[in-house]
Amino acid sequence: MNDHRTSSIDCRRSRRYIAQDYLLIWLHNDTNETNEEYQNTLKHLRNLVDTIDIFTNPDECVNFFTEFNDMKTFLIINDTISEQIIPLIHDLPQLDQIYIFSRTTLLSSEWIGKWTKIKGISAEMTSLCATLKLMIRQHNQDSIATSVISLNEINPNKNLNELESTFMYSQIFKNILLKMNYNDNSIDEFVQFCQKNKFGSPKNIDLFEKEYHNRSSIWWYTWPGFIYPMLNSSLRTLESDVIIKMGFFIYDLHKQIEQLYNDQRDSYHEESLKVYRGQGLSKEHFEKVIKAKNGLISFNNFLSTSKVEEVSVGFAVSASTIADTVGILFVISIDPSVSSAPFACIQKHSYFESEEEILFSMHTVFRIGDVKRIDNNDELYRIELQLTADNDQELCILTDWLSKDVPDEIGWKRLGNLLIRIGQLEKAEQFYQTLLEQTSDVADMIHYYGQLAFIKYNQGDRKMSMWYHLKISELSKTTNSGDSTDELTMVNRNFSEDNKTIVSYKNDLRLDFGEICHCDIKYIEYSEEREVSPDTLSFYEKSLDDFQRNLRLKNLYPTTSCNPFDPVDDHLKQSSPLLWFQRKILEIRQKCLHPNHPDIAQSYASVASLYEKRKDPYQARSFYQKSIDICKQILPSNHPTLSCLYHNIGMTYQSTGEYFTALCFIKKSLEIAEKTLPPYHLDLSFIYFNMAGLYDKLDDYSNATVYYKNSIIVNEKNPHIKDENYTFSCTKVGKIHSTMKQYSEALIYYNKALTIEEQLCPLDDPQLIDYYAEIASLHHKLEEYPNALLFFHKALHIVEKHLSSEFGKLFTLYDAIARSYEKNANYPQALLFYEKTLGISEQMYTLNHINSAVCYNNIGIVYIRMGQYSKALSYFELALHMRQICNPEDDSRWKEIQDAIDYLRELEDEDVIESAE
Template sequence: MNDHTSSQASIDCRYLRQYIAQGYLLIWLDHNIDETNEECQNILKLLNNVDNTINIFTNPDECVDFFTETNGIKTFLILNNILGEQIIPLIHDIPQLDQIYIFSRTNLSSDHEWIKKWPKIKHVHSEITSLCNTLKMVIRQTNQDSIITSVISPNEIKESKNLNELEPTFMYSQIFKDILLKMNYSDNSIAEFITFCRNKNFGSTININRFEKEYHDKSPIWWYTWPAFIYSTLNDSLRKLESDTIIKMGFFIRHLHDQIQQLYDEKRDSFGKKSFKVYRGQGLSKEHFEKVVKAKGGLLSFNNFLSTTESKRVSSMFALSASTAPDTIGVLFIMSIDPSISSTPFACIKEYSFSAEEKEILFSMHTIFRIGNIKKHVSYDQVYEIELQLTADDDQDLRILTDWLSKDVEDEIGWKRLCNLLIKIGQLEKAEEFYNTLIEQTSDVQDLIHYCGQLAFIKFQQDDKKMWVWYHVKINELRRTTSSNHSDFNNKIITTNMNLSEDSKTVMIDDSDCTSASEAVLKCDVMSMEEFQEKQVSANAFRFYEKALADFERNLRSTTIYNSVDPVDDDLKQTCPLLWFQRKMLEIRQKYLHPTHPDIARSYGVIAPLYSEREDHYQARSFYQKSIDIYEKILPSNHPILACLYNNIGLTYECTSEYSQALFFLKKSLEIGEKALPPDHPDLNSTYGNIGAIYQLLNEYSNAIVYYQKRLAIHQRQLPLNDLKLADDYENIGLMYNKLNDYANGIVYYEKRLAIHQQQLLSNDMRLIDSYENIGTMYSKLNDDANAIVFYEKALDFAEKYSPSEYATMFIYSFRIARLYEKSENYWQSVFFYEKAVGINRYLSSNPLNLALCYNNIGAAYTKLGENWEALVYLENALKMKKSCSSEDESCLGSIEDNVNRLKELLNENEDQSE
């Protein structure tokens, strides 16, 4: 059987990870594929040499279902001309369909009229070798563009006080290199990686089996350049910092580096002392390109193994090709290499590569360059040339960074060192991912306690208090499994199950659930006031917590006593026991700990929201500020925990209508979050929404839209298209456009909101009628009466069906619809809805103005219809109701008397004429 993936109607989720790692899908769709046919087998063999994960389909529907289920993975599609002409109009605008190639074994000119219509058709081929050459270039381009770079400007190096202020990827890729190249690996590492690949479905079974059987028969460079799963899996894991894959591939990274180093050492003398140039063409996002431009004179690192060539022409073509992609700048890197710089090994791999067609020079991972001149390409205006100089072994800036790294994580080795760095630079999610991977791979009690302690620290900084408690409880369990509390656990091996079931994460306040006083204290730390009261703590349980406080104080006693404590009002014990408990804990900590101890800061941070729950926002603010004052002294200025506190104190200012101060703190929170957190982090999402709400309260609707849009963008990347949170975002943005009198845009967002609500809500949900009314109102303001009527009628139908007692609402909708029909000169429909309004008004408390308006307008409509006698009846009724109205209301009715008199005169004249 060939190495390609077999046809299937729906993508198997087990294989999805393979395509994500690869970064693209290659599909061949042709009615006439027959894998038993010799010609077809030859074509497949050649295509497999390009990419042996090619997917083959003979059914168009199955093919389209397949690549539309892959969540935006770039897709390259091969079609024959007949099928292409039929199917391309239907699929051309699917976003993930990137490029189409027509492969017809009959001669076909690319100037065919139907081909000109579709810009995604890039090439037309009648020979398989020509098609394969094109695909090789396209796949190589995709691989080139997937390699990420990190930049650090000269000012960042000079002005930054610590690692937290530098680009994270630059830091941890350097640590990766140090760790991976110092670790020792055995054949067992290879076996573990193969098992890992099979479990994760990285690559086809045939390719994994081949790697297992032939690994030692071929060189690491050969495997790296082999068009299968090794290259894509390695580079994707390094790009995304995927802990499990990197750890499993550590042996291969080490082997590949060692071969490059060996070849460098062997050929070093042949290079001579003269510098030479190599080239690399790829695409950079506009944002990243601007960052490189601003960092001129600084450092740029390639965080993967770096592939270059001696051919400027070939690299220029790659850069030119990349420039055609949306929001992408084509870049030609011109790299000056001093062969005497021994810290960065490189090798010409032509003799060792899977494909020996060109002179490729491969550098080991994390190669660092100095950024030189940046200018437009001489031949291609849309391409920029960036000159890079390989950094010398004694480069001053590089030495500063290396010294920082050594100093900041000098106490740890191996993966612990990397995790420590990730925490220091605020990459908490990645640190957590690594620690969880390490937990799965060890049963050593000391390591498990260390990892749980670090995870508890991470969870506290993420404000996940329940999981913070869970890890502390787990640490206590681990310690109880040992023979003593001595710090040396003699490497005792245990089999504790570290998997976190939902039940095990639940925190209870029952005294029977607390196996120690310290656990009782921890569990109270994470409870809200409402939760505490819901538990209905018994007198016995409360005595247990009082005992816990006594034990807690006894454990903290030392020779030093600090006298500055916040006294606790004992009345709190009855009115708010949880707050009393936390205040007592703070009192104990203040008595025995240094004033800037992080546990005191944490106590302030736990107490503040309890005051917020009591709507005592000034006290809450005071405790948040005390927590901030300590953390600002002991944490880096851009630490995520400060971002959280700034956000929370900002919300207390919002609650007291001090919006400028609220905005000040929320923006401080955002400034940290945008630097220290991943772009889709929930805390960023929350802060964007909070800032948008403040601008809305300040009536600065344009600014509110900016931040609501940022929150929407995160939700769109994270959530299903019909998630109710998206509907809320659309409502907020639509409302802001409405406030700005930009009704056209307001309608766009309200209609998106309505579309989600119609899919997700029950048919009687009141949010539906809200959308109908708002959309109708905005159409009315745009003088689009027809659409306004449509939505007001939907609102009225909803009210009649699901809220039949909401007479005031139904009256308003009926009246508005009648007015719109009247404005559109559809007087019969106008009369119908005014009559409906009159009927509804009977169920409302007496309101003569409503009836007077309806009667007056019905009379006017009948007049327009020439039904003067009917008009007179209603106008006279309007006149009667007017007499019951207040003088202020009368002004709304105009001169009904004049209308009645004129109509009577007209009717009398008509009567006289008829006589």
């Protein structure tokens, strides 16, 4: 139970584990916690679930459950506050069901009918809990995770990213967990984890610890405590740390099902079996099942089914009444004569001995058969499933595909690499953090830090990425590099002075501990090579000596140096020690390795990137091409490394103005990236951005807009980073739409850019001026003058505070504000700001300047709108006089002003001016 009675208790934690995949909250206003009624209510709730969150403050309650976007909330609320609270929270998407504990207040049926999420009202907590228990059981039944794979998706020539990720997660998790060794320490660690994170009540955790070995794993799984909801929730949401902690239990449960499967097979007499399962599927997921007929569906948890059709029909019918849900009766056929995933009748081993339950092991796969409507009900369907055999053709293809694309590395590395491979960086980060907490092995820690460095880099957190590199460096210095045969996966990065990065990451290339100096090199690159110091040179020389010495120990390099002193080489060493160092590494590798060795390709790319940084595109292009030549021979044609190299060489052509050639290379890069990267990968955004820039330079604004928008879309799918490319893309698209007079569309993109800039800058940063002014201008063009004035004034505030001496900016803003006030018929304010423009004009220019003539003219127009014709006349006369002095040849503008003057003089002759004023 979690009690949140006072505002001093912080219910917002950086990470909060929930034992079940829903929230049960009791919101009440009873301050007397010692009275009998309060204690009885708690007793009933504790009998229902292990984890309850209790609040007396409505705001804290709502803030709490709205943080859990992927969890349903069941809310119990006391009647005395229900009428005030329910209208405010009813439509929140996280709130699924409301139960009112009504002891004193009589609620009208008309009021209750307004709120569809109210599922129960009772004066007895026992009755309320009974109703809630049925709904929670239905929720548990519906929340089993499934993966659907159509026959079209079962194609090893397609990209692994296109396969449903949960299928891969659960398959690899299962393979790993069933190969691990467990002991009593595993149980102790799990118990401590539950106690620390309040999984289950203390009483139930204690019972589990003391009695685990005295009961079967099936008994514990069906026991109405915290094990079942905790396991199914973690498997559904793929909480890797919880799954790892429960690994021993998953192993034991699978092994018991497997043992029972072998014991019970003969009793089936090779007769086909039918079992049933009723549950709800979201309409979206149901549509996917329909389209995948004859394909495969996997249940990624342990799957509970029944021999009794009526029981399962009840669950399906109940689910069909839930909004946006289709009730499903799965009819599962099993051929006991073929080897398949293990399943067992668990009636004699279950906590509920009266239920005829068949339990399948985790990640059981079925073939999808016919789908039929039940009783002409569009919300209720029967789906035929057939348990797949071990030799099922499509299942074997999937298994082989996974094995080849995600090699069967030792232990957890395979799953971590999969998460990175398909772009699930948040889950990968959580996974490696968990592994770090559980290991003291230096080699493993180095590997995990390396993966975290790569993850943080790709999330845009360069500083954190570098911190992980430094951790690798510190750890590696504690390892005996001469004797160690362990390997270290490295992330190869080059950080330039402005922290933009040229990336060359090869997940399959490894460096020996003898090359550990590269970790420290990253630190020097990150520290920015603004000036060459003796320490920098000394470090590179020492690193190079270490590298050569390590190769000599392995008889891979001559014992004497073959390079005489070269003055050109020495000049490079003094001017750019990092480039000199990388050239030397390249020379050494060329002597030691096969000409097509991937390390030589890596060196070419590293040297190329440094030449590119030195603004030497021709040298950079030469080395990139050499790297490409090797990679085309040793890598598949759609390898991500080739995409990176094509992109980089394309950018060298852009820097020399060869835009069409650049476009050809970057198109090659994009073709590979779109096939090999998930659609939300930031590298795609970067390539789209540069494609757009090339089309922009070629004045092909239509294509430029398409690729800028693609870049924006990818960026918006990544909450961790919205960089300058994002804001630039937004402003470019906004500008193009504005040029085409599509002001509403332009406004959308300028607002996107502004949102990010306001997060990155102080609110009075001069960098925001242009954004505010452009957005204001768009509002003005849309005749939304109050909004225009709001943003013009924001821009003006910054200019007056920081750039008050920049008269040009002040003049432009004063003029724009005056025009918006004028359009909004606020003539006194318009007059005030036009007079400010006149004051600025007189400070900026000589006494007689065309700008002053414009100011006089604008003031005259406002006076006309105000009906003050004599004042208008005097300003028009000043405007005409100044125009005649400054621009005597511009007869057209003279004529406009002269016409206005003549008109006002006619009014004066008719005494209209005097009578009007």
